[in-house]
Amino acid sequence: MWRPRLAATAVMCVLVGTAIALHQQSDGTTAAAADPHAGHIMPKAIPVAVTQAAPLPTTGWTITADNNSAQAANVLDGDATTLWRTTATALPHMLTIDTHNRIALSGLTYLPPSDSANGRIGRYEVLVSDDGTTWSKPVATGTFADDATLKNVAIGTVVTRFVRLRALSEAGGRNTKSAAAEINLLGGTDPALPRTGWTAEADSEETAGEDGRAQNVLDGNTASIWHTSYSDAEPDLPHTLTVDMKKTYLVSGLSYLPRPADSLNGHIGKYQVFTSSDGEAWSEPVASGTFSDSSAVQSTTFAPQIARFVRLVALSEAGNRGPWSSAAEINVLGRTDPSLSRTGWTAKADSEETAEEDDKAAYVLDGDPSTLWHSAWSSNPPAALPHTLTIDMKKSQSVGGLTYLPRPADSWNGHIGKYQVSTSTDGTNWTVRASSAFPDTVALQTVVFPAANARYVRLTALTEADDRGPWSTAAEINVLAPTGSVVAGRGSFSAPIGFPLVPVAAAQLPNGKILTWSAFQPDDYVGGYGQTVTATYDPATGVVTQRTITTTDHDMFCPGISTLPDGRILVTGGNDSEKTSIYDPKTDAWTRGPNMNTPRGYQASTTLSDGRVFTIGGSWSGGYGGVNGTPRKNGEVWSATKGWISLPGTDVTKMLTADADPNGDYRKDNHAWLFAWTGGSVLQAGPSKKMNWYGTTGTGTTTSAGTRGDAPDQMNGDAVMYDTGKILALGGSPSYEQSQATANAYVITINGVNKAVTTKKVAPMANTRSFANAVPLPDGTVAVFGGQNYAVPFSDNTSVFTTELWDPKTEKFTALASATVPRNYHSVALLMPDGRVFTGGGGLCGTGCDTNHFDGQVFTPPYLLNPDGSDAVRPVITTAPTTAANGGKITIKTDSAVSSFAIIRMGTATHTVDTDQRRLSLTPTAVSGGYQLTIPSDAGVALPGYWMLFAMNAKGVPSVAKVIKIG
Numbered sequence: 001m002w003r004p005r006l007a008a009t010a011v012m013c014v015l016v017g018t019a020i021a022l023h024q025q026s027d028g029t030t031a032a033a034a035d036p037h038a039g040h041i042m043p044k045a046i047p048v049a050v051t052q053a054a055p056l057p058t059t060g061w062t063i064t065a066d067n068n069s070a071q072a073a074n075v076l077d078g079d080a081t082t083l084w085r086t087t088a089t090a091l092p093h094m095l096t097i098d099t100h101n102r103i104a105l106s107g108l109t110y111l112p113p114s115d116s117a118n119g120r121i122g123r124y125e126v127l128v129s130d131d132g133t134t135w136s137k138p139v140a141t142g143t144f145a146d147d148a149t150l151k152n153v154a155i156g157t158v159v160t161r162f163v164r165l166r167a168l169s170e171a172g173g174r175n176t177k178s179a180a181a182e183i184n185l186l187g188g189t190d191p192a193l194p195r196t197g198w199t200a201e202a203d204s205e206e207t208a209g210e211d212g213r214a215q216n217v218l219d220g221n222t223a224s225i226w227h228t229s230y231s232d233a234e235p236d237l238p239h240t241l242t243v244d245m246k247k248t249y250l251v252s253g254l255s256y257l258p259r260p261a262d263s264l265n266g267h268i269g270k271y272q273v274f275t276s277s278d279g280e281a282w283s284e285p286v287a288s289g290t291f292s293d294s295s296a297v298q299s300t301t302f303a304p305q306i307a308r309f310v311r312l313v314a315l316s317e318a319g320n321r322g323p324w325s326s327a328a329e330i331n332v333l334g335r336t337d338p339s340l341s342r343t344g345w346t347a348k349a350d351s352e353e354t355a356e357e358d359d360k361a362a363y364v365l366d367g368d369p370s371t372l373w374h375s376a377w378s379s380n381p382p383a384a385l386p387h388t389l390t391i392d393m394k395k396s397q398s399v400g401g402l403t404y405l406p407r408p409a410d411s412w413n414g415h416i417g418k419y420q421v422s423t424s425t426d427g428t429n430w431t432v433r434a435s436s437a438f439p440d441t442v443a444l445q446t447v448v449f450p451a452a453n454a455r456y457v458r459l460t461a462l463t464e465a466d467d468r469g470p471w472s473t474a475a476e477i478n479v480l481a482p483t484g485s486v487v488a489g490r491g492s493f494s495a496p497i498g499f500p501l502v503p504v505a506a507a508q509l510p511n512g513k514i515l516t517w518s519a520f521q522p523d524d525y526v527g528g529y530g531q532t533v534t535a536t537y538d539p540a541t542g543v544v545t546q547r548t549i550t551t552t553d554h555d556m557f558c559p560g561i562s563t564l565p566d567g568r569i570l571v572t573g574g575n576d577s578e579k580t581s582i583y584d585p586k587t588d589a590w591t592r593g594p595n596m597n598t599p600r601g602y603q604a605s606t607t608l609s610d611g612r613v614f615t616i617g618g619s620w621s622g623g624y625g626g627v628n629g630t631p632r633k634n635g636e637v638w639s640a641t642k643g644w645i646s647l648p649g650t651d652v653t654k655m656l657t658a659d660a661d662p663n664g665d666y667r668k669d670n671h672a673w674l675f676a677w678t679g680g681s682v683l684q685a686g687p688s689k690k691m692n693w694y695g696t697t698g699t700g701t702t703t704s705a706g707t708r709g710d711a712p713d714q715m716n717g718d719a720v721m722y723d724t725g726k727i728l729a730l731g732g733s734p735s736y737e738q739s740q741a742t743a744n745a746y747v748i749t750i751n752g753v754n755k756a757v758t759t760k761k762v763a764p765m766a767n768t769r770s771f772a773n774a775v776p777l778p779d780g781t782v783a784v785f786g787g788q789n790y791a792v793p794f795s796d797n798t799s800v801f802t803t804e805l806w807d808p809k810t811e812k813f814t815a816l817a818s819a820t821v822p823r824n825y826h827s828v829a830l831l832m833p834d835g836r837v838f839t840g841g842g843g844l845c846g847t848g849c850d851t852n853h854f855d856g857q858v859f860t861p862p863y864l865l866n867p868d869g870s871d872a873v874r875p876v877i878t879t880a881p882t883t884a885a886n887g888g889k890i891t892i893k894t895d896s897a898v899s900s901f902a903i904i905r906m907g908t909a910t911h912t913v914d915t916d917q918r919r920l921s922l923t924p925t926a927v928s929g930g931y932q933l934t935i936p937s938d939a940g941v942a943l944p945g946y947w948m949l950f951a952m953n954a955k956g957v958p959s960v961a962k963v964i965k966i967g
Helices: 070-077 212-216 361-367
Strands: 013-020 041-047 062-065 092-109 123-129 139-145 153-169 182-187 199-202 239-257 270-276 286-288 298-314 329-336 346-350 388-405 418-424 431-437 445-461 474-480 505-508 513-517 532-538 543-548 559-564 570-571 580-584 589-591 604-607 613-616 637-640 643-646 671-677 682-686 691-695 699-707 720-723 726-730 743-751 758-762 775-776 782-785 801-808 814-819 829-833 837-843 855-860 876-880 889-894 898-903 907-911 919-921 926-928 930-934 945-952 964-965
Touching: 013 926, 092 123, 139 153, 139 543, 182 829, 199 212, 212 239, 212 329, 239 270, 286 298, 298 329, 298 445, 298 775, 329 814, 346 361, 361 388, 361 474, 388 418, 431 445, 445 474, 505 559, 505 782, 505 829, 513 837, 559 907, 570 613, 604 671, 613 671, 671 720, 682 699, 682 726, 720 775, 720 782, 775 829, 782 829, 782 837, 829 907, 907 945
Parallel strands: 559 604, 720 919
Antiparallel strands: 013 041, 062 092, 092 153, 092 182, 123 139, 123 153, 199 239, 239 298, 239 329, 270 286, 270 298, 346 388, 388 445, 388 474, 418 431, 418 445, 505 513, 505 907, 513 532, 532 543, 559 570, 570 580, 580 589, 604 613, 613 637, 637 643, 671 682, 682 691, 691 699, 720 726, 726 743, 743 758, 775 782, 782 801, 801 814, 829 837, 837 855, 876 889, 889 930, 898 919, 898 945, 926 930, 945 964
């Protein structure tokens, strides 16, 4: 449905689950609402702690179209009944918006006409331009669902003047028309930074209870607050709230969520924002204004600053009710510090003081803020302004700014006032990139400008800040990479790829395509059964195709997923909790399988060494286990010949978490971390701190595998087999929701079936994460995507955008590139055969929910990029078999020398669970013309099914995989 243009301070909410009883039972009936044995998580509103992107005002904009341009202005008029619709001319069609100004753009919305389905846009591209002539590569691509609802397109924030929407297909293939009712461009802001490890201090806080502490503004719980003192004393305004981010970021804004609406006391009115790199020298106010007297989240943005500390100063109480200030949550907006490495760089100045050692130009690169460059002052007369300081980076690279740290506070002489920043590729021809004036302060100063390729960066001091003399000084100079650009060693994310659904579940197929699905609706899982909306993404063409599956009468939301030995995908339970569906990628067909003996949802399943499939748990759907005598959801096993057979000896009670939800096993038996192993056995490695071995022969067995060291329960955490018998377990939270996430990580080593595993605690992630997704990479590292610091389903509060990479050699995590879109509850990640990673989804909370993410992105790991961001040269596997037996020897040929090989089983993912993916190292033996590899003989290690075979060269660069069927 059409939504009116929103004000930037509009009240917004996201949705979080609460249990109600309404579900189809195994006998096909629908349970009454009072039935305590059935349940779903139903969305309820919670406050949004970060302002969502809002439509930009269209005043002064113009728009043109390739066809029927006279109607194009209708898409900007705010009236959903006026339309643009082309004639049936050849596609593509396009709309081009000229904003007549440079805007920060983070996305757009597209509203199809409601009068007719004809012309609804299907596949699309979004491009931007500064001049209307030279256009970018697509900043977003995808496929819109064939319905009349409002569509959202996410774009990584870009600054541009022209925006073009290209319609590549008609959504239903009915004709070659294109149509639109309304187009909105969304204002761009940087994302909220991850707050793991941050601290907050205030000039005053209420100490009579826990609900007044400053630290509450960083806890992710929108119900807890900071409040200035009121029980003993009431100090006067102004009040200060200072956030220490523990390291520097490029910060560009702050969002303030007032206390919940039960009271208005302490709502901040007039405010100022300051930044600092050291907590001592503070900037001039980077932002000031007045917050409204409401409980809605409010934000302020400012010119980007490199800073570690951010201070919010409350100058007044919004309603003048008293001398109080309060806040529920504070988020800082920004990006990772883009400062480039200065190794090997040199600095020269037009003038430097030679009478003392501490005044050389080189000191601006030494990392010591107490040493400085000073223009010549002992000569008579001293060197006259202007002065230049030139940095030689020794190679050309993309730059986007610099930071200037003035001299220490013992003297202010030489503080630079008016300045210019110029760049050059050859040291001779210069282009001015920025010019302004620094304030007369000792605080760090930041200059950001549009990306430029350069080897040399020059800071020209035109004046001294207070006209004290003809001097110029600097303690430190750093050059910045362009914000959002590829930074060496961090990898990169593609432009967002739009999907006609929220991809809640996904499977990597042997043909290279990725199958995704949501529920019975593309954006919601509540209220219907009997069908599933799917979409298939083809990375080779970039095309996303959509289809609704009704043939199996199965709503496959929140299922168990397992890849069978022949490549088919077995999907069990979920909304239709007893049903089984099977997808065959060879025929692109879905068929109905036998019903499970126990209805399940949020269960996990895994393919066994003999090709059967084991599943256990799943009280989210089909009745709560353990309530009023209801049987608990022990395991059962599927085979192609016998269907489902119950295994009462696989005791689910041994793997229950201590989740705070009171409804029996409703949460406690969800999302088991299952790893198939020797002889049909299964290791349950989490998320409960208790681990178990399950045997799947006869009536089944249960044997303790010990506890995961000092780990608590890790609901919605991740577990990845990154090498043979080695599992990395990370993140999660003690309870499914309303629970603080952890950053802890553990290595679990399998010591044999029915034996206790060995657990080793390793260095933690930089960010706490629940609802994240972890993926093993060909080189044995593990990439971790998304998640949030405080677990709340259907919320993007406390989102983590930064990717982290775990290295088994160092057993430590390092930060990689940041995603454009948050990936939390209901998101997925899968390794693709080309060595990149697909990430997508999040949300599924109904029409109009701001946390529905109808898109994905492809992450390119650092091993595929050169230091300058260009593509690394990859080895190529020229010869490889398509099948191999367990224990068999295979010969591989490559176009160049390689040093290692690995096989990774094709993954399936939903709700942080991927029991199919695992990586195994293969030791090569040189043979004539190539390499010989031995497939593990144990079918419980090298499980039957389709695997990706990668070859790595000495630099760790992987080949594109050859797909091989094992077993």
